[in-house]
Amino acid sequence: MKHAPLVESLIEAFTCLPGVGPRSAQRMAYALLERGREDGRQLAGALTAAMDGVRHCQRCRNYAEHDLCPICQDPRRDAGLVCIVASPADVLALEQSGEYRGHYFVLMGQLSPLDGIGPRELGLDVLEQRLNEGQIQELILATGTTVEGEATAHYVLDLAREAGVSVSRIAQGVPMGGDLEFVDGATLAQALRGRRPFST
Amino acid sequence: MKHAPLVESLIEAFTCLPGVGPRSAQRMAYALLERGREDGRQLAGALTAAMDGVRHCQRCRNYAEHDLCPICQDPRRDAGLVCIVASPADVLALEQSGEYRGHYFVLMGQLSPLDGIGPRELGLDVLEQRLNEGQIQELILATGTTVEGEATAHYVLDLAREAGVSVSRIAQGVPMGGDLEFVDGATLAQALRGRRPFST
Numbered sequence: 001m002k003h004a005p006l007v008e009s010l011i012e013a014f015t016c017l018p019g020v021g022p023r024s025a026q027r028m029a030y031a032l033l034e035r036g037r038e039d040g041r042q043l044a045g046a047l048t049a050a051m052d053g054v055r056h057c058q059r060c061r062n063y064a065e066h067d068l069c070p071i072c073q074d075p076r077r078d079a080g081l082v083c084i085v086a087s088p089a090d091v092l093a094l095e096q097s098g099e100y101r102g103h104y105f106v107l108m109g110q111l112s113p114l115d116g117i118g119p120r121e122l123g124l125d126v127l128e129q130r131l132n133e134g135q136i137q138e139l140i141l142a143t144g145t146t147v148e149g150e151a152t153a154h155y156v157l158d159l160a161r162e163a164g165v166s167v168s169r170i171a172q173g174v175p176m177g178g179d180l181e182f183v184d185g186a187t188l189a190q191a192l193r194g195r196r197p198f199s200t
Numbered sequence: 201m202k203h204a205p206l207v208e209s210l211i212e213a214f215t216c217l218p219g220v221g222p223r224s225a226q227r228m229a230y231a232l233l234e235r236g237r238e239d240g241r242q243l244a245g246a247l248t249a250a251m252d253g254v255r256h257c258q259r260c261r262n263y264a265e266h267d268l269c270p271i272c273q274d275p276r277r278d279a280g281l282v283c284i285v286a287s288p289a290d291v292l293a294l295e296q297s298g299e300y301r302g303h304y305f306v307l308m309g310q311l312s313p314l315d316g317i318g319p320r321e322l323g324l325d326v327l328e329q330r331l332n333e334g335q336i337q338e339l340i341l342a343t344g345t346t347v348e349g350e351a352t353a354h355y356v357l358d359l360a361r362e363a364g365v366s367v368s369r370i371a372q373g374v375p376m377g378g379d380l381e382f383v384d385g386a387t388l389a390q391a392l393r394g395r396r397p398f399s400t
Contacts, residue, residue, distance in 0.1 A: 016239035
C-alpha cells in the first residue's frame with residue numbers, strides 16, 4: 001500500500017478523465033488535498049448534479065436540464081433554420097462565432113455502420129419527423145469533413161429532399177479532415193455566410 | 201447562456217484542477233456526459249470521501265485516514281531511521297525505489313519566510329520533540345536541491361545536531377534544481393545507498 005486507500009481511490013477515479021494518466025491523476029489528487037479541499041467538494045457536487053441532472057433536449061438532442069435546451073426555448077431564435085452538427089462542442093463553437101441565430105440538431109455522433117451507429121442512433125428518425133412537420137425552411141449541414149461526416153451529410157440531404165426542405169452547407173474555412181470544434185469563430189462566421197446549395 | 205447551467209458549473213469546477221484550462225475542462229465534462237456517467241458518479245464519490253476523510257498522520261504528517269498512516273503503522277519498518285521529505289509525492293517516489301525501509305517525516309512544504317512558511321508550518325517543532333525522545337538514530341535529508349530545499353535541510357541539520365542525532369543526505373543522482381518527485385526509482389535507490397554525513 002503506497003497511498004492511504006482514500007487517496008488511492010481518488011487517483012484511480014481521476015484516470016477516467018480524457019488525457020489524464022496515473023501521473024496527472026496523482027498531481028490532481030495531491031493538489032486538491034493540499035490546498036483545494038473546498039474546490040474538491042465543489043467539483044464533487046457539480047459532478048453529481050450534472051451526471052444525474054443533464055439529459056438531452058427533446059427537440060435538438062443537445063444537453064439540457066429540462067425538456068428543452070436554452071436555445072430551443074429562446075423565442076428570439078429563427079426556428080425555420082436548423083443547423084445539423086455532430087456534437088454539443090460543435091454547437092458551442094458555432095455559438096461563439098456570433099453569426100448564427102437559428103436552431104440546431106445535434107446528432108451526438110456520425111454515421112458509422114461498422115461501430116453500430118446508424119440513423120436511429122443519431123436521432124435521424126426524429127429529424128425526419130420534424131422536417132415533415134413543415135416548420136423548417138432550411139437545413140444547414142455543419143457535420144465534419146471526414147468520411148463519416150460526408151456520409152452523414154448525404155443521408156441528411158436525402159431526408160431533406162424527400163421533405164422538400166432546402167439544404168445548404170457551411171463552406172469556406174472548414175479545413176479538410178478537421179474537427180469542427182477546433183475551428184476559430186471568425187472562420188466559422190465566414191463559413192456560415194458563404195454557405196451554398198448542397199449537391200451530390 | 202451557451203451551455204445548460206449544470207454543464208457550465210461542471211466545466212467551471214474542472215478548471216480548479218492543475219493543468220486544466222477551459223478547453224480541457226469542456227472536453228472532460230462532455231466525455232463524462234456522453235459516455236461516462238457512472239465514472240463521473242464514482243469520481244464524485246471518491247472526491248467527497250477523500251476531501252472529508254483524508255487528514256495528516258500524527259507522526260509523520262503524510263496523508264492518512266486514521267491517526268497514523270500505513271507506513272507509521274507498519275511494525276516491519278525501522279523506526280530508528282527517518283527520512284525528511286517535502287511532500288507526499290516524494291514519499292511515493294522513494295517508496296517506488298524499493299530501497300527504503302525506514303520511516304518518513306513529511307514537511308508539506310519547504311522553508312520560505314517570504315511566503316509565511318516558517319518552521320512551525322512545516323511541523324519542525326513536532327520533529328524536534330521526536331528527535332529529543334531518543335528513538336531516532338539517523339535522519340536522512342531528502343529535501344530538494346533548490347534554495348528553499350537547502351535552507352530547510354540546514355534548519356533540520358541544526359535541530360538534529362542539538363539532539364545529538366546523526367544526519368545524512370541522499371547523494372548521487374538528484375539533479376540540481378530538480379524536484380524529487382520526478383526522479384526515477386533507480387536513481388533514487390542509488391542516492392539512498394550513496395548517502396553521506398551532512399556538513400555545512
